[in-house]
Amino acid sequence: xxxxxxxxxxxKSFGRRPVLRGVxxxxxxxxxxxxxxxxxxGKSTLLKILAGTLAADAGGxxxxxxxxxxxxxxxxxxxxxxxxxxxxxxxxxxxxxxDRAEELLDALxxxxxxxxxxxxxxxxTRQKLNLxxxxxxxxxxxxxxxxxxxFDWETYLRxxxxxxxxxxxxxxxxxxxxxxxxxxxxxxxxxxxEGRIDA
Amino acid sequence: xxxxxxxxxxxxALVFALRNQARNRLAWILLAAFVPAxxxxxxxxxxxxxxxxxxxxSGRLLRVDGRHLGLVTAGMNSLTLIVGFAVFAAIRRAxxxxxxxxxxxxxxxxxxxxxxxxxxxxxxxxxxxxTVVLLAFWRPAAAGFAAVFAAFALMALExxxxxxxxxxxxxxxxxxxxxxIMGGLTDTFLQNPVxxxxxxxxxxxxxPSFGPMQFAGGGAFGGGPSWLGLGLGLAWAAAxxxxxxxxxxxRTRSRRHAHTSAGEPSSASRLTSxx
Numbered sequence: 001x002x003x004x005x006x007x008x009x010x011x012k013s014f015g016r017r018p019v020l021r022g023v024x025x026x027x028x029x030x031x032x033x034x035x036x037x038x039x040x041x042g043k044s045t046l047l048k049i050l051a052g053t054l055a056a057d058a059g060g061x062x063x064x065x066x067x068x069x070x071x072x073x074x075x076x077x078x079x080x081x082x083x084x085x086x087x088x089x090x091x092x093x094x095x096x097x098x099d100r101a102e103e104l105l106d107a108l109x110x111x112x113x114x115x116x117x118x119x120x121x122x123x124x125t126r127q128k129l130n131l132x133x134x135x136x137x138x139x140x141x142x143x144x145x146x147x148x149x150x151f152d153w154e155t156y157l158r159x160x161x162x163x164x165x166x167x168x169x170x171x172x173x174x175x176x177x178x179x180x181x182x183x184x185x186x187x188x189x190x191x192x193x194e195g196r197i198d199a
Numbered sequence: 200x201x202x203x204x205x206x207x208x209x210x211x212a213l214v215f216a217l218r219n220q221a222r223n224r225l226a227w228i229l230l231a232a233f234v235p236a237x238x239x240x241x242x243x244x245x246x247x248x249x250x251x252x253x254x255x256x257s258g259r260l261l262r263v264d265g266r267h268l269g270l271v272t273a274g275m276n277s278l279t280l281i282v283g284f285a286v287f288a289a290i291r292r293a294x295x296x297x298x299x300x301x302x303x304x305x306x307x308x309x310x311x312x313x314x315x316x317x318x319x320x321x322x323x324x325x326x327x328x329x330t331v332v333l334l335a336f337w338r339p340a341a342a343g344f345a346a347v348f349a350a351f352a353l354m355a356l357e358x359x360x361x362x363x364x365x366x367x368x369x370x371x372x373x374x375x376x377x378x379x380i381m382g383g384l385t386d387t388f389l390q391n392p393v394x395x396x397x398x399x400x401x402x403x404x405x406x407p408s409f410g411p412m413q414f415a416g417g418g419a420f421g422g423g424p425s426w427l428g429l430g431l432g433l434a435w436a437a438a439x440x441x442x443x444x445x446x447x448x449x450r451t452r453s454r455r456h457a458h459t460s461a462g463e464p465s466s467a468s469r470l471t472s473x474x
Contacts, residue, residue, distance in 0.1 A: 052453050053302060069302065077296045079222045080215060088296075091211040092303035133299070 004029050004141045004172040009059035019045050021195035030170045036180050037192035043176045047145050065140025072145040074130035078119035093137035104132045107162050123150040141172045212313035219289040220321050226285035237273050242336045245269035250392050254417050256425040263420040271415050272391040274329045275354045279383030283358035286318050287375045290366025301451040311447045315440050322355035339419050346418020353432035354411040360439035367447045407435045
């Protein structure tokens with residue numbers, strides 16, 4: 001099956017400390033892939049390189065289609081409301097409607113917070129908005145860095161329903177996490193250890 | 200999904216940039232309390248003694264009322280602090296989200312252009328306020344009032360643009376606040392001949408507040424407005440804003456070696472090792 005995003009021989013060092021020592025990874029269309037590893041294994045570095053927010057020292061990443069990236073810490077503006085964030089990102093992605101955003105607000109159950117500034121929201125609701133902003137343009141590949149931190153159980157289940165819906169429509173999802181509760185959910189599991197992938 | 204023209208990005212960014220500026224409570228408090236208090240202190244401390252003020256564009260030496268000149272300097276001084284601080288704080292606070300917006304497909308020039316326009320709007324409005332409050336302490340003629348307003352707006356533009364630059368440049372809040380406060384204090388103090396032996400010396404021409412002070416001095420105390428001063432002030436503001444644009448471009452660029460953004464459909468984009 002054709003891959004939507006693939007990394008080949010990705011290397012990255014910070015100063016003299018090598019973090020990634022030649023990582024290969026491939027994500028087929030419609031697949032749910034996990035990259036797991038202990039704290040400091042280089043997971044977030046790998047995801048940033050996949051997302052294009054960080055340059056690799058060597059190797060390359062190939063992307064087919066659009067990309068959505070959800071960083072681990074919510075990147076939001078406390079002064080703006082949920083609705084204003086959605087309008088801002090609709091302009092960024094050049095969308096003509098917010099229909100998909102409305103669907104996501106419903107799916108994650110936080111439509112009631114539309115007019116609330118982000119600084120008044122709980123950590124879990126911020127995380128929902130953080131995720132929504134990576135999804136409003138319906139990307140072909142979704143990169144998620146520890147996406148369910150701060151979610152309660154019900155939201156955790158809704159999150160997986162959302163991911164299942166994405167896969168049914170042929171979208172790929174890459175989840176980076178230090179803990180995998182349910183390995184059977186994933187089509188592929190990459191273990192990152194000392195800067196390399198263990199098959 | 201049908202696409203909206205790229206032109207939507209500018210008005211959207213402008214509205215949110217203005218909103219960000221307007222939400223700075225400390226800046227509102229400083230405007231309401233600090234500006235009149237600072238004028239009041241100057242009016243109470245500086246006598247009406249005549250002072251010599253050099254107008255560099257014509258070489259003329261003007262005899263001016265020391266208190267009036269002190270009030271103009273006080274207004275400029277408060278503008279450097281308030282506008283510089285408000286713009287710096289708003290730009291810095293928004294920077295992580297801006298990076299994400301650019302990554303999502305926002306055009307950097309439109310985003311930073313909207314911020315620059317919002318900064319100009321804030322600068323002119325705050326300058327008008329500072330000029331109106333000045334009337335409680337000194338009533339210049341209409342032409343003098345207009346010259347002081349224009350000079351205040353020029354000064355606010357310069358320090359607003361400096362706030363924009365520092366907002367995208369410095370790593371921490373403290374560095375930015377320190378640079379704005381010390382820069383503004385030093386700059387405006389040097390231009391003021393009240394108790395300052397350096398005033399009226401040619402070296403002053405190399406400081407940002409020189410242009411606005413010359414424009415205010417010529418327009419409000421006779422001798423005609425200094426168009427050189429106006430040009431210098433605008434050049435400083437434009438230079439700070441242009442530098443801010445360059446730094447912003449560098450700090451928010453995507454590392455993906457591709458001509459498409461995350462939001463655009465693309466056949467394939469590729470990241471090879473960093474150059």
